[in-house]
Amino acid sequence: SKKPGQFVATLRAAPTVVQIKPGVRTPVWTYNGSVPGPLIDVHEGDTVTIKLINQLQQPTTIHWHGLPVPPEQDGNPGSEIAPGKSRTYRFTLPVGSAGTYWFHPHPHGHTAEQVFRGLAGLFIVRAKADPLAHLPERHLVFSDLKLQTNGRIAENSMDDWMNGREGQFVLVNGHLQPTLQVLGRQRWRMWNACSARYLRLKLPEQSMIQVGTDGGLLGAPHPVTELLLAPGERAEVLVSGDGNSALMALSYDRGKMGDMPPEHDIPLLHAHFRIGVPAELPQQLRTIEPLGTPTAQKELVFSEDMDNMTDDPASMKFMINGKVFDMNRVDLTSKVGEVEAWTLRNDSDMDHPFHLHGTQFQVAERRYKGQTTPEKLLAWRDTVNVRPQESVIIHVAQQQKGRRVYHCHIIEHEDLGMMGQLDVI
Ligand code: C2O
Ligand code: CU
Numbered sequence: 001s002k003k004p005g006q007f008v009a010t011l012r013a014a015p016t017v018v019q020i021k022p023g024v025r026t027p028v029w030t031y032n033g034s035v036p037g038p039l040i041d042v043h044e045g046d047t048v049t050i051k052l053i054n055q056l057q058q059p060t061t062i063h064w065h066g067l068p069v070p071p072e073q074d075g076n077p078g079s080e081i082a083p084g085k086s087r088t089y090r091f092t093l094p095v096g097s098a099g100t101y102w103f104h105p106h107p108h109g110h111t112a113e114q115v116f117r118g119l120a121g122l123f124i125v126r127a128k129a130d131p132l133a134h135l136p137e138r139h140l141v142f143s144d145l146k147l148q149t150n151g152r153i154a155e156n157s158m159d160d161w162m163n164g165r166e167g168q169f170v171l172v173n174g175h176l177q178p179t180l181q182v183l184g185r186q187r188w189r190m191w192n193a194c195s196a197r198y199l200r201l202k203l204p205e206q207s208m209i210q211v212g213t214d215g216g217l218l219g220a221p222h223p224v225t226e227l228l229l230a231p232g233e234r235a236e237v238l239v240s241g242d243g244n245s246a247l248m249a250l251s252y253d254r255g256k257m258g259d260m261p262p263e264h265d266i267p268l269l270h271a272h273f274r275i276g277v278p279a280e281l282p283q284q285l286r287t288i289e290p291l292g293t294p295t296a297q298k299e300l301v302f303s304e305d306m307d308n309m310t311d312d313p314a315s316m317k318f319m320i321n322g323k324v325f326d327m328n329r330v331d332l333t334s335k336v337g338e339v340e341a342w343t344l345r346n347d348s349d350m351d352h353p354f355h356l357h358g359t360q361f362q363v364a365e366r367r368y369k370g371q372t373t374p375e376k377l378l379a380w381r382d383t384v385n386v387r388p389q390e391s392v393i394i395h396v397a398q399q400q401k402g403r404r405v406y407h408c409h410i411i412e413h414e415d416l417g418m419m420g421q422l423d424v425i
């Protein structure tokens with residue numbers, strides 16, 4: 001239901017059975033019966049009230065990925081809702097929070113399973129004045145599905161735990177390689193809701209212009225030939241063209257370990273483009289101010305240790321600053337409003353997408369193989385990829401007091417402990 005300024009909904013997390021492959025019944029866990037879950041579509045300034053009813057056999061939470069919600073409303077690990085119980089989340093979305101978000105469970109140790117069984121939904125916050133509101137909008141949520149031959153969702157193997165899980169089917173809005181019609185210029189909001197798959201997106205022969213990141217619009221349109229979306233990340237693009245194209249996920253080497261099959265290019269969807277009436281493209285989308293000079297520094301080092309590996313996934317160590325996650329330990333402290341520089345250093349052999357709860361940040365620079373590159377795009381993000389031997393420097397200022405987490409968004413790594421806790425005072 002939606003009264004002005006109020007959004008009220010109920011989400012029921014429950015097992016159900018769907019048909020993803022024609023003729024095959026697949027048991028899944030869903031919000032309100034669908035994969036992906038419902039879209040929550042609200043405006044800046046709205047107060048959102050959502051009741052979660054947990055009809056799973058496991059504890060769960062809902063985490064509002066990327067949204068600036070108070071920590072106690074953010075479904076962090078430690079605030080699980082027991083099976084058969086419910087709770088109501090409530091928060092108000094501040095002006096400036098327009099963007100492309102999502103929600104998913106976050107119970108520690110079970111996040112990966114709950115997401116790969118189907119629990120995730122989309123969340124859009126709209127600005128009162130949106131310079132692209134005149135364009136037709138399409139939502140593309142990418143997820144991947146690993147099915148056994150009997151149609152059941154497979155459990156994680158040791159390789160899935162180590163590298164993060166990639167299914168044999170990459171789905172778009174729950175469908176395999178759908179076909180779209182694009183007349184004129186369209187605005188696509190895209191979500192990488194895969195547990196671990198990187199999407200190096202390319203739309204051969206058509207025009208793709210990036211206009212937004214996780215935390216809303218860029219300052220100005222930015223033409224791209226390809227776009228890497230790490231797990232958890234979102235982007236907004238404008239597409240237009242003429243003729244038929246497939247949106248491709250090109251092969252991307254993220255340093256998977258063990259005996260993995262070689263990477264290859266995958267078509268995600270097919271699109272028929274027609275030129276139509278050219279829609280106006282504003283040259284300025286909004287003003288993004290740099291956060292300013294940091295007055296505090298933090299360093300996070302990502303590493304893994306497989307030395308004592310047995311056949312128990314928990315014997316693989318995925319760490320930040322040499323430690324696996326402990327809910328009863330505070331790893332970092334920040335002060336509300338203070339601009340900080342965080343150095344995210346990847347000391348491991350595979351890519352890790354870093355994600356911080358509750359606050360958008362700005363990437364300032366990247367250091368890779370002895371080269372320092374200032375970031376060209378000033379943008380708001382909550383997820384950023386860090387390559388092996390790379391350091392990414394982000395600027396961030398916390399808005400709200402309380403405890404939050406940050407972690408690798410390869411969800412298996414998060415469950416295995418590549419997560420830490422931040423206390424904002
Ligand atoms: Cu998508 Cu801890 O989040
Ligand atoms: Cu999050």
Ligand code: CU
Pocket residue numbers: 351352353408409410413414418
């Ligand atoms: Cu990781």
